Amino acid sequence: MTPRSDILMIQLPIPPLGSQAESENVPLAAGCLAAALPPQLRDGGERIAIFPGDEVGTLGDAALLQSIVQLEPAAIGFTCYLWNIERTLWLCRQIKQRLSEVAILLGGPEIQPDNRWVWNAGGFDAAVVGEGEETFRRWCEVRKRRSAWADAPGLWIGPKFTPPRRPAPPAQLTTLQSPYTAGLLTPRETMWLETARGCRYRCKFCAYHQGRRTIRPFAEAELRANLRLAIRRGVREVFLLDPTLNQRRNFAEFIDLLADENRDHQISFSAELRAEGIDSALARQLRDANFTEVEIGLQTVEPAAQAAIGRRVDLDRFARGAKALRAAGIRTRTDLILGLPGDTIDSMRRAIDFVVDHELFDELQLFPLSLLPGTPLAAEADRWKLQAQQRPPYYVVANAAVNWIEIAELVEETQRRLGIEYDPAPLPPPYSESEGEAGTNALWLTSNTGANGCWTMRRVDLDRVPRGGRWRAAFAAPPYPAISATIYLRSRRFARVQHLAADIVRFLIDQNPFVTLTVVLEAIEHPEAITAEFVAELHAICREKITYLDRMLSVQTDRRRGSRRIVVAVPDTYRAHLGRGWMRSIESWANIIWRRCPPARTRPTDSAPEK
Incomplete structure (x- = not known):
């Protein structure tokens, strides 16, 4: 049971496709915010509770609403992703009808300056755009005096939600403690772990690089402490959340660090890589550290589409990297994005042919292009004649050359070709x-x-x-x-x-x-x-x-x-x-x-x- 608190932190799960509820709803963002608070706030000034991910991952709407209201928190913080933002906003409005004095704060990737439908939805009092550690710390200090909320840098305050007077400074990652080592989150079979923030690539379909033009690593000592904790806890997999793990300048030394802490291969590692930067030696080094699965993004083979999204890919180097990973025994998930500007139905089929004919995957993932708020591509939608859903997942339903029916038919064609089914949902069992x-x-x-x-x-x-x-x-x-x-x-x-x-x-x-x-x-x-x-x-x-x-x-x-x-x-x-x-x-x-x-x-x- 979640204890009563001054501030209740909640992250709603990915909605399940069938009868199985989402089991890996780890409220990492909430844990990071709480872990970044100074001791006088975390241990004395504010009672902060994180709604357990496994519990929130099983409750339906009415049950979850009842559980939150019964706790009577003074404030609630929601982490908002594209898969949970609509349900989060519905809950906010329902909670406000029952607890009119509660302060509700939103943060997460869905909170972007250009995402107007969220700002107009109502039901919340303030929001954070981007990293939240410094904003959340200052807001906790002044939370009980709403007139002082404007002193919190980076805080967008309702009802008008005008841009804050001062942006939030980036967190000093080398000084931060992990929510796992701080005892705020307990890892289970999988530990979801950040080792750095920032991305040096400029892919226009992604917002991760916005305002983060350098790679900022967490402290090495904290990384080692997390890995040792994972081994003590019997964790089976550590998923490294860096947007592109091998963008580090000291990537080989970083892999040596992981291998040094995982000599018995008690844990396996998973991550996202750029295949163009992998050769046979690096692939073997990854496998020796017990990397068992990686995700690599090809996205498109069409030069015009690559130019439009700001992501150039050397196809020969990509193929060599993908083959090296598979030869080393690392399961490889290869991504393609469907509906990019500059792509046609023929060029998308060529991309599928490329990865199939060259055997560049263990699992092929096809993602319709999402026109995500806050991304350069969303700002250029008119230029590229992109038509997209107005609500998450913001799929592009047409570009200048292809529509969603053709995309759907291509997905069906690929399923038949590979003998697979994307997003299967089992039929219900007999009632007992x-x-x-x-x-x-x-x-x-x-x-x-x-x-x-x-x-x-x-x-x-x-x-x-x-x-x-x-x-x-x-x-x-x-x-x-x-x-x-x-x-x-x-x-x-x-x-x-x-x-x-x-x-x-x-x-x-x-x-x-x-x-x-x-x-x-x-x-x-x-x-x-x-x-x-x-x-x-x-x-x-x-x-x-x-x-x-x-x-x-x-x-x-x-x-x-x-x-x-x-x-x-x-x-x-x-x-x-x-x-x-x-x-x-x-x-x-x-x-x-x-x-x-x-x-x-x-x-x-x-x-x-x-x-």
């Missing part, structure tokens, strides 16, 4: 009656709850639901859904309960707009009563509130994919009695799964379908 919690609604409602008290699976017997809307009380009260939940709507006579099913789905989404939801229609009898028109209506309800996950999956041609999807579960004894026309019409909107059921309960009858 033995795990249900009956409670007072045993006749029509049962739930399977997890360790956090949220339900992950809930079954509703539509034939027994109380009429007159009385069912809403059960859905508005605990237990609430988890961040990923499956609801089974069951009936013998779906023709009679379609409006009820639609009302339940809409109510659940209204209460939990960012929960990843699977709606399973369980036909006990007469599955033909589940019509394509009814499933299409449910699909429309599921798309009334579009989320990050919906936009992320929009590059796939399968319209059934999204933050909410529909599954029709049919007794397998009906398989021979349902025509292909019915199946095709349903599969336009939903997945069909066939359940093995006791014949006595599911035997098809000779009766005519219900009207």
Whole structure:
């Protein structure tokens, strides 16, 4: 349980694609801010609590809101990424309705001067652009006197959010303690670790180099202390978060340091590299230090696109580097960006051909171009005729030569070519009656709850639901859904309960707009009563509130994919009695799964379908 605090720090997770909640939601930014505070603030003046990443990573919207409100913090700090900013802003507004005096501070990559929709969203009091250590320290000193907030350098203060009088100075990284060694974060299987900040490259699709024209390393002693802590804690992987690890001038000596602290290979290392800077000797040195996986970005092979984004790539050197890494036994994830200015469908296909034909990857990652706030490319969108989503992930849906349909078809073509599926989501398991919690609604409602008290699976017997809307009380009260939940709507006579099913789905989404939801229609009898028109209506309800996950999956041609999807579960004894026309019409909107059921309960009858 998160302790009560003056300041509560929260980082919301990446939304899950299926039934598995995000397990690696490490609130590193919050830990860094707290660790940078002087002792008199961290240990005496302010009680700071970091909402545990594993806990926040499992709670659905209503449950998370309730947990935060019950803690009654004086202030809340949210770390904002493109995958969580919309949910964060929704929570801010909900919290303000219940705790009107709480001060809410936002920071993270999504907080950029040009990201106007965020500034106009409401629900928060101040924000930090860029590094936050110095701004957060000063804000903590003056937090209780709002009139003095302007003294905090780099702080954008609402409601007008005008640029601050003084920018925040960069943190002195060599003096900072890690949140791990400070005891603020406990590493588990993976430790996410910064060793330096800054990037000497000038890729226009990225904002990391803005204001950071030099590489600023953390202290060597602190790095060694983190690695020793990781080994003592039984950490299996250290993911080095530097934007490009081998941009260091002393890269070989740095790898020797990692190897020196990891002589028994208890931990493996992962990082992002520029393949052009790797030769066979460096690849072997990386493997000797126990690097087991790296990510390398080719992005494009088209010279015009490389010039447009400010990232020149020598293809021969890239190929040599990628092959050296793979020859050394290091798993290599190779990235391509789709939709860059200057790229065409043919040039993007050439890039895929290049990495496939030369065997330059163990895993090929295709990323649609994101027009990220704060990046030079976002400022040049009109020049390059880039059309993009107005909300995260800000995917470019067209450039001067290609549109999103062509991009989606290229992604599908690549999946077939390589025999892979990007972002797969498993179908839901059968509901287990033995795990249900009956409670007072045993006749029509049962739930399977997890360790956090949220339900992950809930079954509703539509034939027994109380009429007159009385069912809403059960859905508005605990237990609430988890961040990923499956609801089974069951009936013998779906023709009679379609409006009820639609009302339940809409109510659940209204209460939990960012929960990843699977709606399973369980036909006990007469599955033909589940019509394509009814499933299409449910699909429309599921798309009334579009989320990050919906936009992320929009590059796939399968319209059934999204933050909410529909599954029709049919007794397998009906398989021979349902025509292909019915199946095709349903599969336009939903997945069909066939359940093995006791014949006595599911035997098809000779009766005519219900009207």
